[in-house]
Amino acid sequence: MQNKKIRNTLITIFGLTLLIIIYNHFSDKEKISSIDSKVISSESKTKTSSNLIKDLSYSSKDLKGNEYIINAVEGEIDLKNPNIIFLSNVSARIILNDGNVIYITSNDGIYNSENYDTVFSKNVKVDYLDNKITGEYLDFSTIRNKMIISENVIYNNTENRLFADVVEVTIDTKDTKIYMLDEDKKVNLKSINWYGNN
Secondary structure, eight states: OHHHHHHHHHHHHHHHHHHHHHHHHHHHHHHHHHHHHHHHHHHHHHHHHTTEEEEEEEEEEOTTSOEEEEEEEEEEEOSSOTTEEEEEEEEEEEEOTTSOEEEEEEEEEEEETTTOOEEEEEEEEEEETTEEEEEEEEEEETTTTEEEEEEEEEEEOSSEEEEEEEEEEETTTOOEEEEOSSTTSOOEEEEHHHHOOO
8 A cells, every 4th residue: 555655656746747847848949939930030120121232333334335333322122123223312424435424313213233224213414515404214224225314304405405205315326316205295495595594
């Protein structure tokens, strides 16, 4: 009888010890799992915010020797397409193979690092020799060898001021096409002398 009590007591102690060990084992795993998920969550937050770049600059050269330099105060890499970078406070220089330079500034931009195409938007300004063009949107393509300025376009040179919907400039030849999107409307041309020296 005494042996039975001792055996039952030992079995009970062994069972309780086993339960405590099992509980602690699973409790530690839950804590580790909880810590792991916090670390993963923290890492994903870091990765999401790490796509911001301050004071960035890109430069490239085409086969004809034209050089393209784009600077921005800030850039954000598109998480879905890492070749696309959204730019803020953009300035660009296109140094043509003949030595002339085209200057472009805008509030925003989108740069494609794969083909070097750039879209400038909001408060776009273009300076080239004696020509100044302002608008809201500029699509610059090295492949098409063109820049297309649109929306509220004002084109100024030493003699004229033009108001149009679109100004298209071929980079190599400097050929310029100015037109309205609505065929019924005409480009508004004013002489600087008539308009005033503004």
